[in-house]
Amino acid sequence: MRFWKNSKQAAWLWGILAGIVFLGIGVAEGQFAVIWRKATMICMECIGIG
Amino acid sequence: MRRLRLIVQIVFTVLTNGYAYGFASGRIYQGKLKYACVPGLNCYSCPGAAASCPMGALQALLNQKGFHIPFAALGFFFLFGSLLGRFVCGWLCPFGLVQDLLHRIPVFRKRKNLPLHRILKYGKYVVLFGLVGVGSLFLFGGFAKAPAFCKYLCPSGTLFGAIPLLGKNEALRGQIGWLFLWKLGILLFIVILSVKVYRPFCQYLCPLGAIYGWFNRFSLVRIQWEEETCISCGACEKACPVGLSLQEISRSPECIRCGRCVENCPKKCLRFIVGN
Known part of the structure; x- marks a missing residue:
């Protein structure tokens, strides 16, 4: 019960941990390369041309 | 507090858009920092x-062939959201800064919200699920998927991306068509509306705000209300630029943690806290 109460109070900590895990999976799946490729070329859609 | 927030907004905008050579040459930065996302809406x-941009990154991952859970983008959302919630919107978003500055222009009688606010505030969730989610996965692009939010709506891309790039790049200028005019129209509409209404894009359309709003109730940085010392004078509610009630301040997904309530509380029973 006490653990559960403490867990709820520290929900932000669980959120940060989840974020780190997701980032780790993203690295493993090569998703950062996808982001980098998109971000380093002019995004024609973003500027309203593509 | 108001001045501090403005300084933080300007410094963060300059830091995250500080590649001066890009503005001079009409090119974009291609270094390794672009593996990471900034917290606010900042066109890459x-x-x-x-x-x-985290929203651009999310769509780039959804636009891949086949379906992949966009873990990298989710990681940034969980990290920034759990730490800051919509503090990001109030203090760190460049497009939020633009709207704040526009709202300071002393013309029109100012409004906190649009009429039908109670319904319109859900617009950002429609944009998130419709344009960013379903739009990026299935619609608009036919067989070649497209980042539908960036393509059809995002005014930050038009302001920070298109206008400086088109100003310096003649080849791009030659390709301007109806899509650019549509996006320019949206930008102009939001610019004019921002002079009258406080942050209309953040309140009604921003999918990033919809995401960070979910984290508001448990993020590390929050606004705490000490009920025992409160005299219910209503100064905080009057000062809140998005028209929240005392009970809604900080926990509501609409609270951008600008700190006006904290600044205006005569009994100092509202304050920023970090942690529990």
């Missing part, structure tokens, strides 16, 4: 952008 096609 802005010539000065030093890192990636």
Whole structure:
């Protein structure tokens, strides 16, 4: 019960941990390369041309 | 507090868009910092952008062939959201700064919200699920998927990306068509509306705000209300630029943690806290 109460109070900590895990999976799946490729070329859609 | 927030907004905008050579040459930064995302809505096609836009990153991952859970983008959302919630919107978003500055222009009688606010505030969730989610996965692009939010709505891309790039790049200027005019129209509409209404894009359309709003109730940085010392004078509610009630301040997904309530509380029973 006490653990559960403490867990709820520290929900932000669980959120940060989840974020780190997701980032780790993203690295493993090569998703950062996808982001980098998109971000380093002019995004024609973003500027309203593509 | 108000001045401090303005300084933080300006410094963060300059830091995250500080690639001056890009503005001078009409090119964009292509270094390794673009592997990472900034917390706010900051178009990665802005010539000065030093890192990636989280909403652009999410759509880039959804636009891949087949379906992949966009873990990298989710990681940034959970990290920034759990730490800051919509503090990001109030203090760190460049497009939020633009709207704040526009709202300071002393013309029109100012409004906190649009009429039908109770319904319109859900617009950002429609944009998130419709344009960013379903739009990026299935619609608009036919067989070649497209980042539908960036393509059809995002005014940050037009302001920070398109205008500086088109100003310096004649080849791009030659390709302007109806899509650019549509996006320019949206930008102009939001610019004019921002002079009258406080942050209309953040309140009604921003999918990033919809995401960070979910984290508001448990993020590390929050606004705490000490009920025992409160005299219910209503100063905080009067000062709140988005028209929240005392009970809603900080916990509501609409609270951008600008700190006006904290600044205006005569009994200092509202304050920023970090942690529990």
